[in-house]
Amino acid sequence: xxxxxxxxxxxxxxxxxxxxxxxxxxxxxxxxxxxxxxxxxxxxxxxxxxxxxxxxxxxxxxxxxxxxxxxxxxxxxxxxxxxxxxxxxxxxxxxxxxxxxxxxxxxxxxxxxx
Amino acid sequence: xxxxxxxxxxxxxxxxxxxxxxxxxxxxxxxxxxxxxxxxxxxxxxxxxxxxxxxxxxxxxxxxxxxxxxxxxxxxxxxxxxxxxxxxxxxxxxxxxxxxxxxxxxxxxx
Numbered sequence: 001x002x003x004x005x006x007x008x009x010x011x012x013x014x015x016x017x018x019x020x021x022x023x024x025x026x027x028x029x030x031x032x033x034x035x036x037x038x039x040x041x042x043x044x045x046x047x048x049x050x051x052x053x054x055x056x057x058x059x060x061x062x063x064x065x066x067x068x069x070x071x072x073x074x075x076x077x078x079x080x081x082x083x084x085x086x087x088x089x090x091x092x093x094x095x096x097x098x099x100x101x102x103x104x105x106x107x108x109x110x111x112x113x114x
Numbered sequence: 115x116x117x118x119x120x121x122x123x124x125x126x127x128x129x130x131x132x133x134x135x136x137x138x139x140x141x142x143x144x145x146x147x148x149x150x151x152x153x154x155x156x157x158x159x160x161x162x163x164x165x166x167x168x169x170x171x172x173x174x175x176x177x178x179x180x181x182x183x184x185x186x187x188x189x190x191x192x193x194x195x196x197x198x199x200x201x202x203x204x205x206x207x208x209x210x211x212x213x214x215x216x217x218x219x220x221x222x223x224x
Contacts, residue, residue: 105158
């Protein structure tokens with residue numbers, strides 16, 4: 001089954017404790033992206049990757065890191081989480097052919113930083 | 115700052131009616147336009163995409179694009195209670211980033 005998986009689905013952590021949210025897709029998509037979704041602010045892009053070893057900042061990259069060492073995986077790293085990073089996070093992937101095609105979203109990771 | 119604007123709603127329509135959802139965008143260079151549906155607590159799923167001016171129909175859904183007016187809309191015919199969700203408009207500006215609007219919450223009342 002074609003899918004994007006994220007782990008963990010729920011996470012409660014404390015300020016400053018490094019964490020990683022994993023994202024994996026099995027569709028051989030070149031493009032992968034991370035979004036956060038907050039009430040009233042919609043979906044905002046954090047980082048994206050056009051292919052292996054190619055990453056770039058989205059609209060809200062501060063406080064986040066990513067890496068793309070393999071085509072299928074695109075982990076999101078919070079080196080020192082803060083309460084303002086409490087949010088719902090989505091990973092997405094798609095093919096790229098001139099422009100972005102349909103993005104497939106993972107199920108989401110609800111993160112709470114206390 | 116590239117912007118995509120939507121009325122947050124809620125937009126309330128009776129079952130069987132046409133729901134009209136609207137979206138405006140600021141970047142004239144935008145190339146591709148997408149409508150996603152998101153049920154509460156779930157991830158967005160693609161409903162329609164449109165690249166060219168005019169209308170594109172898929173079942174009960176019609177996407178309309180007017181690049182001169184920087185306007186894209188989604189019509190849902192014969193609305194059903196199961197269509198109740200938040201509809202997100204997304205714009206691809208340069209083939210590498212999607213900018214999303216804040217979403218319009220649609221409520222279809224039986």
